Amino acid sequence: MEQKLRLLQRRYEPRVHVHSYRGGARVKRKETHKPGQICPDVPWATWIREHTDTAVSYLDMASAHFHDVKARSYRALGVKRGAVVLDVGCGVGQDAYELKRLVGARGRVVGIDYSEEIIAEARRRAKDASSFPKFVVCEAHHIGFSSDTFDASRADRVLQHLEDPLAAFEEMVRVTKPGGTVQIVDRDWGLVAVESNDQAVTRKILDLVCGKIRNGWIGRRVPVLFRECGLQEVRVEAIPITMQDFRVADRLLDLTLAAGHAADEGIVSPDEKTAWLLELQERSDAGRFFAAWVMFIVTGKKG
Numbered sequence: 267m268e269q270k271l272r273l274l275q276r277r278y279e280p281r282v283h284v285h286s287y288r289g290g291a292r293v294k295r296k297e298t299h300k301p302g303q304i305c306p307d308v309p310w311a312t313w314i315r316e317h318t319d320t321a322v323s324y325l326d327m328a329s330a331h332f333h334d335v336k337a338r339s340y341r342a343l344g345v346k347r348g349a350v351v352l353d354v355g356c357g358v359g360q361d362a363y364e365l366k367r368l369v370g371a372r373g374r375v376v377g378i379d380y381s382e383e384i385i386a387e388a389r390r391r392a393k394d395a396s397s398f399p400k401f402v403v404c405e406a407h408h409i410g411f412s413s414d415t416f417d418a419s420r421a422d423r424v425l426q427h428l429e430d431p432l433a434a435f436e437e438m439v440r441v442t443k444p445g446g447t448v449q450i451v452d453r454d455w456g457l458v459a460v461e462s463n464d465q466a467v468t469r470k471i472l473d474l475v476c477g478k479i480r481n482g483w484i485g486r487r488v489p490v491l492f493r494e495c496g497l498q499e500v501r502v503e504a505i506p507i508t509m510q511d512f513r514v515a516d517r518l519l520d521l522t523l524a525a526g527h528a529a530d531e532g533i534v535s536p537d538e539k540t541a542w543l544l545e546l547q548e549r550s551d552a553g554r555f556f557a558a559w560v561m562f563i564v565t566g567k568k569g
Contacts, residue, residue, distance in 0.1 A: 318381075318383040318384070318387070321381075321383075321384065322358055322384070322387055324517070325357045325358050325360070325384075326358070326360070327517065328423075328518060329357075329360040329361075331514060331518065332423075332507075332561070334505075335451065335505050335507070335561050335563070336360075336361060336364070336422070336451075338503065338505065338563060339420070339422065339449060339451045339563045340364060340365070340368060342449065342501065342503065342563055342565045343365075343418055343420060343447055343449050343565065344418075344447060345365065345368050345369055345373075345417065345418050345447070346369070346417075347368075347369060347370040347372060347373060348369060348370065348372040348373045349369045349373050349417040349418060350369075350373065350374045350375075350376075350415070350416050350417050350418075351365050351369060351373070351374070351375045351376070351416060351417060351418045351419070351420070352375075352376050352377075352378065352409075352411070352415075352416040352418070352419040352420070352438070352441060352442075353365060353375060353376070353377040353378070353399070353420055353421075353422075354378055354406050354409070354419065354420065354421035354424055354434070354438060355378070355379055355380075355406060355421050355422070355423075355424030355427075356377025356378060356379050356385075356388060356399075356401065357379060357384055357388070358384060358387045358388045358391060359377055359388035359391060359392065359399060359401060361377075361420075361422055362375050362377040362388070362399035362401070363398070363399065365399070366398060366399050374400070375399035375400070376399065376400045376401075376402060376411075376416075377399050377400070377401045377402070378401075378402050378403070378404035378406070378409065379401070379403065379404070380403070380404070380405050380406065381403075382403050385401050385402070385403045388401040389401050406421070406424060406428060406434040406437065406438075407428070407429070407430055407433045407434050407437065408437065409437040409438070409440070409441050411441045412441070413440050413441060414441070414442070414443045414444065415441045415442075415443070416441055416442050416443060416446060417442075417443055417446045417447070418442065418446055418447040418448070418449070419438040419439075419441060419442045419446070419447075419448050419449070420438075420448070420449040420450070420451070421434070421438065421449075421450055421451070421452075422451040422452075423451060423452055423453060424452070425450060425452050425481060425484045425488065426452055426453065426455070426479050426480065426481045426482070426484045426485075427479070427480055427481070428480065428481065429480070431481055431484060431487075431491070432491065435448075435450070435491055435495060436495060439495055439497070439568055442568045443568070444568055444569065445567060445568065445569075446567070446568050447565060447566070447567060447568075448492075448497060448565070448566055448567075448568060449563070449564065449565045449566075450488045450491075450492075450562075450563075450564045451561065451562070451563050451564075452484050452485050452488060452561070452562055453484075453485050453507075453559055453560065453561050453562070454482075454483060454484065454485025454486050454559070454560050454562065455475060455476035455479050455482035455483070455485075455559075456476050456482055456483050456485075456486070457485065457486075457559055457560040458472050458475065458476070458519060458557070458558070458559040459472075459556075459557065459558045459559070460472060460515070460519075460521070460546070460556075460557045461549070461554075461555070461556040461557070462542065462545060462546065462549075463545060464538070464541070464542055464545070467534050467538050467539075467541075467542050468542070470528060470533050470534055471521070471524050471525050471528050471533075471534065471539075471542065472524075474524050474527055474528050474531075474533060475519060475520060475521070475524040478520075478524065478527070485560060485561070485562040486562075488562055488564045489502045489562070489564050492564055492566045496569055497566030497567060497568065497569075498566060498567045498568075498569050499566060499567045500564065500565070500566040501564070501565045501566070502562065502563070502564050503562065503563040503564075504560055504561075504562055505560065505561045505562075505563065506558055506559075506560055506561075507558060507559050507560070507561055508556070508557070508558045509555075509556070509557045509558065510550075510553070510555055510556055511550060511555065512546050512547050512549070512550030512555045513550070515555070515557040519557065519559070521543070521546065522543060525539045525542060525543055526539065
């Protein structure tokens with residue numbers, strides 16, 4: 267069985283497209299083999315420092331697969347031409363580029379990220395400083411801007427990784443102007459579904475995936491966070507993400523890595539781990555694989 271699993275894993279080894287930006291356009295730079303999955307047992311920023319290339323390729327791939335969610339979040343943010351926008355945890359800048367397009371030449375977008383390596387990559391892609399966002403190394407818990415600076419502040423899939431999501435959210439509110447918009451986009455790792463014949467093993471592994479994320483339930487907690495912090499006109503969108511390709515789901519949910527952790531920690535047996543992964547890959551090969559999870563877009567106004 268282990269040999270069959272290894273053969274199937276080679277077949278399902280995806281290729282990750284790494285992109286650069288030239289003149290504002292997204293240009294395919296090269297194609298590389300999939301790096302190791304992201305399910306760190308160490309703080310996110312520390313993991314990124316040690317696996318920058320993996321993090322960059324993951325962020326590019328995830329951005330492409332979350333395109334519809336991102337488009338809906340931009341509409342919900344409702345920024346106008348000339349607005350000043352903060353993108354917290356900007357990564358390599360995919361959202362910041364789109365936000366800059368929305369605010370126009372008179373507007374300004376600032377992307378902040380704790381990782382010097384990720385910000386360096388974002389700056390490398392921003393060839394023309396006059397028309398691209400500004401990227402700054404900055405910690406979300408202590409945003410280095412004056413109060414009431416931005417017309418809108420947002421964070422996409424960031425709070426799930428932070429040591430203190432409340433402190434980071436309060437900082438986003440602080441730097442947003444009165445009447446400005448604050449937005450959080452995040453997933454809830456407790457609402458992941460994977461179709462499998464073995465429900466018991468599936469639940470154990472998915473619970474472990476959720477547990478490996480610092481704030482695995484952040485999606486359901488964000489709407490409460492908005493109201494506790496006094497945001498007004500709070501709007502919540504819950505968006506289901508469905509996946510029928512094991513390769514993509516494995517990269518976005520860390521199924522193989524989590525199954526390995528579950529076996530190592532005695533949560534499932536090695537045979538159960540192998541049989542579970544083999545079934546998922548065979549399902550995908552036969553067109554019967556299905557996974558789903560929920561993304562939340564929460565938007566509110568600062569009073």
